[in-house]
Amino acid sequence: MKRIVFIVGVAVGYLFGTQSGRRQLEKLRVFASDVWADPRVQGYVQEYEAQAAAFAKQQGAALWEKAVDTAKSATSGSTTKYDEPVEPLMDADDANPAH
Template identity: 40%
Template sequence: MKAAFLVGGAVGYVLGTRAGRQQFDKIRSKAQELWEDPRVQDGISDVEHRASDLVREKGPEIKEKVTGAVKSASEQVRGGKDQDSGTNGTASSSTTGSGTV
């Protein structure tokens, strides 16, 4: 979060300044130093590991939810078949009109 704030501040400063290329090069150099700082790289590595762990942990759950959502959407596109197992794809009694879907 802090790194993103610093990068955003640096970009805003560069875009807003009239100091020209020299100031831009200074900021770019400082940003490069910050990026190469071992503490920053360790933080990035920690985030990558936590993200990988989260994907491994939650991946199957997310896969099931997405699969269910796709099946549901697919059924709705095909006319609601299997939505209400007691109707065999026909209009329910609450449907008004000619009885066709």
């Protein structure tokens, strides 16, 4: 592990600390920008964005239902799933002990 950290440190030092390293870093940046702008890559990006949006909508609805069910069960005065009474973490006296 120490060897990997050392190698990464040397590489970062080369890239940011030397003029030739900064030129290599600029070439890498231009290459990455060209790849990102490629229409094939953008097609995949749009496809996965649509999938992520659909998944978020689906999970959002399920999460909303679960939150509503949890809120209803918490406010109904029922007990926990272990049949223990629900007690407040802090009552009014604990919140303001000076009065």
